[in-house]
Amino acid sequence: MKQMVIETERLVMRRWVPDDLVPFAAINADPEVMRYYPSPLTRDQTKDLMDRMQSHFERHGFGLWALETQMDHAFVGFTGLMVPRFEAHFTPCVEIGWRVARAHWGRGLATEAALAAAEYGFQTLALKEILAFTTPANTASRRVMEKIGMTYEFDFDHPLIEKGHPLKRHVLYRLPAPESAGG
Numbered sequence: 001m002k003q004m005v006i007e008t009e010r011l012v013m014r015r016w017v018p019d020d021l022v023p024f025a026a027i028n029a030d031p032e033v034m035r036y037y038p039s040p041l042t043r044d045q046t047k048d049l050m051d052r053m054q055s056h057f058e059r060h061g062f063g064l065w066a067l068e069t070q071m072d073h074a075f076v077g078f079t080g081l082m083v084p085r086f087e088a089h090f091t092p093c094v095e096i097g098w099r100v101a102r103a104h105w106g107r108g109l110a111t112e113a114a115l116a117a118a119e120y121g122f123q124t125l126a127l128k129e130i131l132a133f134t135t136p137a138n139t140a141s142r143r144v145m146e147k148i149g150m151t152y153e154f155d156f157d158h159p160l161i162e163k164g165h166p167l168k169r170h171v172l173y174r175l176p177a178p179e180s181a182g183g
Helices: 018-029 043-060 109-123 139-147
Strands: 011-014 064-069 075-082 095-100 129-134 151-157 169-176
Touching (some): 011 075, 018 043, 018 075, 095 109, 109 129, 139 169
Parallel strands (some): 095 129
Antiparallel strands (some): 011 064, 075 095, 129 169, 151 169
16 A cells, blocks of 8 residues: 555644554543543553554555644644444445644644545545534534534434443534535
8 A cells, every 4th residue: 555645734644653652642541632532542552543543544545644743743643534333324434533632722733634634535535425423512523523514414322332321422424525526
């Protein structure tokens, strides 16, 4: 698989490298970053996640890219496209997602990266639509979804989160392909 890189004004979206493990594990261990996930991740869980992200690229030809700044190549988190690991009435589908280190919040980096990922999905992958989902309380991610043009569709119970868990309920947003992309 070729080493694909996407560059935006302030960011580089690239494949994962072993040196990403330490800063990515720090992001995943931050309880505030992981507030809308079932729990923070250990270093071993982060390594497993990185391995799954790499496997997704090999299997599908796209995935969640590591995210770094253009200016100093600081590791910021990830963004990209993925096929969800669960079945629901709206799958199969392609989901857009992001996770950004708390030190980089509030600067529009998730939005900038998500716009580039969506453009890649529509122009290069010829996707007809891209979905995103999160918990209803995750207003920051919902704002990013709206800023990139997504619209709220419906609530659903996430199949991979146990019944009774406070994060079980999710909201789903949809972004159709622009008409100019053949959508």
